[in-house]
Amino acid sequence: MTALRAASEKAIAIQKKVDALDWAAAEESLSARGYAVTVPILTAEECAELVALYRDETRFRSHIIMERFRFGIGDYKYFDHPLPEPVASLRTSSYPHLAQIANLWAAALGESGTLYPLEHAAFLNICHQAGQKKPTPLMLHYEAGGYNCLHQDIYGEVSFPLQMVILLGQAGRDWEGGEFILVEQQPRAQSKAEVVRGDQGQAILFTTRYRPVKGARGYYRVNLRHGVSRVHSGTRYTLGIIFHDAK
Numbered sequence: 589m590t591a592l593r594a595a596s597e598k599a600i601a602i603q604k605k606v607d608a609l610d611w612a613a614a615e616e617s618l619s620a621r622g623y624a625v626t627v628p629i630l631t632a633e634e635c636a637e638l639v640a641l642y643r644d645e646t647r648f649r650s651h652i653i654m655e656r657f658r659f660g661i662g663d664y665k666y667f668d669h670p671l672p673e674p675v676a677s678l679r680t681s682s683y684p685h686l687a688q689i690a691n692l693w694a695a696a697l698g699e700s701g702t703l704y705p706l707e708h709a710a711f712l713n714i715c716h717q718a719g720q721k722k723p724t725p726l727m728l729h730y731e732a733g734g735y736n737c738l739h740q741d742i743y744g745e746v747s748f749p750l751q752m753v754i755l756l757g758q759a760g761r762d763w764e765g766g767e768f769i770l771v772e773q774q775p776r777a778q779s780k781a782e783v784v785r786g787d788q789g790q791a792i793l794f795t796t797r798y799r800p801v802k803g804a805r806g807y808y809r810v811n812l813r814h815g816v817s818r819v820h821s822g823t824r825y826t827l828g829i830i831f832h833d834a835k
Contacts, residue, residue, distance in 0.1 A: 602634075629789055630789040648666060652664050659736065659739070660736040660737045686750045693799070724743060724830035743835060748830075753826050757824060758787060762823060769817055
């Protein structure tokens with residue numbers, strides 16, 4: 589079997605796993621809490637192959653050292669085109685399911701003009717027309733003492749309201765600490781933090797900026813930011829899938 593054929597078969601297998609996820613349960617959790625955790629999508633072998641790519645600078649367009657920008661302690665790299673097949677497959681196969689949720693949210697918030705096409709290529713075309721042409725999938729790396737400040741991943745006027753992160757190692761085995769954290773700010777209320785845990789190969793789906801919440805006068809936006817708590821020991825790698833491109 590050629591390497592190209594093997595890669596294509598892995599991409600197809602990932603797509604089948606994504607399509608088989610319980611998307612109704614994911615939509616319910618995302619709407620209620622701003623996040624959902626899937627069953628494993630990537631195998632341990634696939635996770636290890638992605639981690640190994642981190643040393644290959646030719647696969648990335650940008651390398652960010654967090655301390656330089658006061659983002660935290662650690663570093664991350666944005667993939668360049670062509671995206672690795674597992675990354676491209678995750679992005680294109682997850683998008684249609686998430687776009688349906690995004691459209692439900694947009695309708696609840698009265699954003700009738702904000703309809704997301706159900707094919708990722710069509711959505712990327714909207715990004716490109718706005719001058720956002722750089723790929724945004726990335727890998728993040730933390731050693732002991734590393735962390736990521738609370739933030740939102742917005743790269744231009746066009747953005748997609750949902751994204752995902754996949755754990756490429758196992759908490760408690762490969763690292764201690766380093767929990768994924770979401771902080772929600774409801775109007776006229778104190779912030780609420782939640783720790784979201786997952787196992788190797790699982791995806792954490794979460795809101796990019798806000799989720800709709802039903803109030804007495806209809807739905808309103810509740811803002812969320814995400815980050816990573818301090819890693820106490822070991823090495824933490826994750827894969828981030830952002831569906832809009834960047835300028």
